[in-house]
Amino acid sequence: MRYSLSTKEHCRAARPLSCFAVLAILLAISLALSAEPLPGKSPTRRLTTDGDYKAHLSWSPDGSQIVFTRIHDGKMSLWSVRADGTGLTRISRRDDGPDFDPSWFPDARRLVYVHDQLQGTDGKLSIYSMLPDGSNASVLVPNQAFEECPRVSPDGTRLLFVSTRHGNQEIYLADISGKEVRRLTNDPAPDTHPSWSPDGQQIAFASARSGNWDIWVMQSDGSQPRRLTDHPALDCWPVWSPDHRFIAFTSNRDGNYEIYLVRPDGTGLRNLTQSPAWEHFAAWSPNGHQLAFVSTRSGGYDIYVVPVE
Amino acid sequence: MLTLGAEWQCTCQGWSRREVVQIGLSTALGLDWADWFRCQQSHAATTRRARSVILLWLWGGPSHLDTFDPKPQAPLEYRGPFSTIPTSIPGVRFCELFPQLARLANRCTIIRSLHTGSNDHGVAGTVGLTGSTSGAINLGGQTADGNLRPALGALVARFHGTTPGHWPPYLILGGRLHQGKKPVVGEGGGTLGHRYDPFRLEYRPSGWHIEALQLSADLTPERLQHRRQLWTQFDQTRRWFENASAALDTYQRQAFEMLLSPQMLSLFDLSKEPESVRQRYGLTRFGQSCLLARRLVEKHIPFVQVNWSNHVEPEEDAGDGGWDMHYRNFEILHNRHAPMLDRALSALLEDLEQRGLLATTLVLAVGEFGRTPKINDKIGRDHWEHCYCALLAGGGFRSGLVYGESDDRGERPRAHPCTPADLHATILAALGITPEAARNLNLPVEGQVLDAILA
Numbered sequence: 001m002r003y004s005l006s007t008k009e010h011c012r013a014a015r016p017l018s019c020f021a022v023l024a025i026l027l028a029i030s031l032a033l034s035a036e037p038l039p040g041k042s043p044t045r046r047l048t049t050d051g052d053y054k055a056h057l058s059w060s061p062d063g064s065q066i067v068f069t070r071i072h073d074g075k076m077s078l079w080s081v082r083a084d085g086t087g088l089t090r091i092s093r094r095d096d097g098p099d100f101d102p103s104w105f106p107d108a109r110r111l112v113y114v115h116d117q118l119q120g121t122d123g124k125l126s127i128y129s130m131l132p133d134g135s136n137a138s139v140l141v142p143n144q145a146f147e148e149c150p151r152v153s154p155d156g157t158r159l160l161f162v163s164t165r166h167g168n169q170e171i172y173l174a175d176i177s178g179k180e181v182r183r184l185t186n187d188p189a190p191d192t193h194p195s196w197s198p199d200g201q202q203i204a205f206a207s208a209r210s211g212n213w214d215i216w217v218m219q220s221d222g223s224q225p226r227r228l229t230d231h232p233a234l235d236c237w238p239v240w241s242p243d244h245r246f247i248a249f250t251s252n253r254d255g256n257y258e259i260y261l262v263r264p265d266g267t268g269l270r271n272l273t274q275s276p277a278w279e280h281f282a283a284w285s286p287n288g289h290q291l292a293f294v295s296t297r298s299g300g301y302d303i304y305v306v307p308v309e
Numbered sequence: 310m311l312t313l314g315a316e317w318q319c320t321c322q323g324w325s326r327r328e329v330v331q332i333g334l335s336t337a338l339g340l341d342w343a344d345w346f347r348c349q350q351s352h353a354a355t356t357r358r359a360r361s362v363i364l365l366w367l368w369g370g371p372s373h374l375d376t377f378d379p380k381p382q383a384p385l386e387y388r389g390p391f392s393t394i395p396t397s398i399p400g401v402r403f404c405e406l407f408p409q410l411a412r413l414a415n416r417c418t419i420i421r422s423l424h425t426g427s428n429d430h431g432v433a434g435t436v437g438l439t440g441s442t443s444g445a446i447n448l449g450g451q452t453a454d455g456n457l458r459p460a461l462g463a464l465v466a467r468f469h470g471t472t473p474g475h476w477p478p479y480l481i482l483g484g485r486l487h488q489g490k491k492p493v494v495g496e497g498g499g500t501l502g503h504r505y506d507p508f509r510l511e512y513r514p515s516g517w518h519i520e521a522l523q524l525s526a527d528l529t530p531e532r533l534q535h536r537r538q539l540w541t542q543f544d545q546t547r548r549w550f551e552n553a554s555a556a557l558d559t560y561q562r563q564a565f566e567m568l569l570s571p572q573m574l575s576l577f578d579l580s581k582e583p584e585s586v587r588q589r590y591g592l593t594r595f596g597q598s599c600l601l602a603r604r605l606v607e608k609h610i611p612f613v614q615v616n617w618s619n620h621v622e623p624e625e626d627a628g629d630g631g632w633d634m635h636y637r638n639f640e641i642l643h644n645r646h647a648p649m650l651d652r653a654l655s656a657l658l659e660d661l662e663q664r665g666l667l668a669t670t671l672v673l674a675v676g677e678f679g680r681t682p683k684i685n686d687k688i689g690r691d692h693w694e695h696c697y698c699a700l701l702a703g704g705g706f707r708s709g710l711v712y713g714e715s716d717d718r719g720e721r722p723r724a725h726p727c728t729p730a731d732l733h734a735t736i737l738a739a740l741g742i743t744p745e746a747a748r749n750l751n752l753p754v755e756g757q758v759l760d761a762i763l764a
Binding site: 051053055118122123125145146148164167168169188189190192208211212213232233234236252255256257278280296298299300 | 593648
């Protein structure tokens with residue numbers, strides 16, 4: 001995450017801040033040297049403090065903000081918060097049902113998300129897009145069955161989503177207008193939570209085809225599925241780091257939900273969060289140096305950020 | 310009636326004369342509350358094992374296969390994508406989403422052979438709460454034959470209604486139940502009358518909303534956050550009460566005093582709990598309601614019901630949402646409902662145990678039915694009345710026990726089938742309320758006591 005000052009602001013601020021800047025740099029170096037990614041000692045930053053239920057984080061391509069699902073005052077909708085934890089703002093305001101699971105177009109001009117039109121005790125899930133301020137909402141993938149988990153490809157031309165249109169939860173690929181839909185997975189077990197590799201050539205996803213939820217990787221045309229994790233516990237919500245080095249995912253293999261890292265070849269597995277709390281919904285910063293996630297370590301559901309070395 | 314509703318016009322300006330007259334002469338509340346105090350009776354309970362009941366009402370119907378009766382050997386389209394984990398009862402496994410409750414299973418009885426008579430939320434809900442279909446209203450609005458019977462909580466209040474601080478004997482933490490826009494009946498006094506209706510509170514992040522104290526519309530939650538303002542209003546109310554007390558008899562005075570007492574308001578104030586305890590339960594509506602339930606049974610209140618949600622649908626607004634997961638069952642379970650329930654219920658059991666209250670408090674977590682063992686084409690599970698499960702702990706029940714058994718796919722009970730009425734009869738027995746005593750009130754207990762689960 002970078003902050004920039006205008007030239008004028010920079011000149012005005014530079015002199016009085018110079019001493020503090022030196023001290024701050026020394027302090028930062030000191031902290032960096034002492035920082036260890038160990039339980040309770042990692043320099044984890046808490047972004048929100050309200051405790052409302054949150055899920056489905058997505059970091060903006062410029063690193064300035066995170067959008068997410070939040071339940072506040074009885075309404076599930078999309079919210080954003082700046083990367084410094086300020087500016088908690090509701091961005092979707094529909095009243096005919098919840099909005100959830102937002103993610104960014106790579107050019108940051110729009111968001112995709114799921115809208116659930118409630119009908120009696122049932123609902124209709126469709127995929128929408130809108131401007132980041134919540135305006136100009138339009139349907140991308142109309143409700144045919146239960147359409148969810150929309151993810152735009154890194155080049156902005158394709159859309160992954162999950163649908164039950166064939167009687168089971170499968171991953172589909174469409175063009176960015178939601179047309180030309182093609183089924184990528186075909187297994188009796190549910191497949192969900194797709195995540196593009198940074199080059200758009202591969203897709204990580206969660207599947208129960210091995211008998212329980214594990215992380216799998218396939219080519220972007222659905223071919224060559226291979227199992228990345230192999231554990232009887234639940235592994236889900238994979239997210240590929242922007243530098244292609246890691247896939248972060250959620251697992252309860254140590255008894256509670258934690259954020260894990262694994263290399264795309266299946267090596268280097270490690271528990272990043274190591275907390276007794278529930279940690280879920282990892283989202284990479286655009287430079288791949290930080291991970292945001294939701295944690296209940298303070299009792300409620302709040303967003304935290306941890307550096308990744 | 311303990312829920313005052315709109316009749317009790319306590320506003321910033323106090324009460325009007327007209328409202329005083331209403332309270333004194335015509336409201337069910339005024340008379341019935343007072344009647345309740347008049348009617349307090351002591352019932353010797355020779356076989357009483359439990360003193361209080363906490364009913365965690367999992368409205369919407371949780372999946373038994375994805376909670377406490379998993380079927381790891383069933384085909385994928387039945388067992389679902391979740392794994393199972395061992396519990397502290399040898400050989401017994403839970404769904405992997407409940408690690409804390411699995412750890413505490415040896416304090417619990419798990420019933421895996423419940424079944425009920427309807428797959429309609431309204432009817433099954435009434436059966437689950439009253440033990441009978443009488444007076445139940447289905448989704449189509451049709452009412453079943455017979456008079457609506459009292460809720461289990463109302464029955465307990467009737468027999469064990471005397472509390473040391475004159476607290477209400479039957480409290481519900483959560484809003485009135487409904488399916489869609491239709492209300493669900495069965496939480497009230499039924500044939501016992503409104504005097505045994507519950508006293509209802511709803512948790513909101515800004516504090517407890519007391520339905521009985523129908524506050525004025527301009528009193529926003531933000532304003533309520535200022536305790537001083539709240540106290541000022543109650544002071545005003547108390548002043549009004551002193552002026553109006555001549556019009557009230559002793560019993561009515563007692564009722565009002567109880568509702569307005571600092572002790573009662575203090576009881577609802579969760580900020581008096583250490584932050585670590587609040588966090589342990591989870592800062593969710595359900596978690597904090599469970600914490601308040603513990604505070605209430607500490608005061609010997611005989612029956613507290615915590616409603617997971619007032620509506621059945623999980624995606625609908627109002628926060629936590631119900632358990633009616635026709636679609637997105639597995640997504641919602643592992644993201645929200647299961648971790649919330651695992652955290653809150655395990656905290657409640659451990660907290661009660663550490664305070665020495667578990668032996669005298671029966672905790673029951675159950676919904677109105679289970680969910681279809683076979684997963685539907687929306688990756689959800691639909692209503693299933695033929696077989697479901699319940700978790701009980703404490704209060705004179707055996708621990709580390711699995712009662713009953715479902716078949717290989719969780720479709721039907723295979724051993725010891727039992728009904729909500731049986732569960733009610735057993736709970737009443739644990740509380741020392743005999744079938745004879747109920748019959749004397751013209752309330753025959755329909756179920757059979759499940760002796761095997763009583764300690």
